[in-house]
Amino acid sequence: MMFADGLPPAIIDWPVYWRPPAWAAAVAVADALCWYGAEPGLAARWAELPEWGQMLIRALLYRMTTDDLAGGAATWTDARRSGYLPVIELALSYST
Numbered sequence: 391m392m393f394a395d396g397l398p399p400a401i402i403d404w405p406v407y408w409r410p411p412a413w414a415a416a417v418a419v420a421d422a423l424c425w426y427g428a429e430p431g432l433a434a435r436w437a438e439l440p441e442w443g444q445m446l447i448r449a450l451l452y453r454m455t456t457d458d459l460a461g462g463a464a465t466w467t468d469a470r471r472s473g474y475l476p477v478i479e480l481a482l483s484y485s486t
Contacts, residue, residue, distance in 0.1 A: 416445035420453060423480070424473045430480055443484030450474065450481055
């Protein structure tokens with residue numbers, strides 16, 4: 391971003407990227423399963439989306455990486471790992 395008096399901020403470098411629409415659904419499902427008490431059947435409701443297993447795995451990797459970058463090793467408490475492990479197993483079951 392560039393700033394100049396009397397002018398609106400200017401974006402000089404805009405990283406263009408694209409993610410499959412199913413990825414957004416996978417992030418929401420992964421969050422619901424890991425942290426909001428959703429039942430595993432929630433993942434099945436979206437299973438018709440293309441590459442659903444891959445999308446869930448990628449959503450989990452995204453969340454786990456974000457957690458790690460934000461908190462480092464201290465993030466990985468038993469409670470945090472236990473939130474992810476069943477969802478990782480579920481995601482892997484869709485990838486076979």
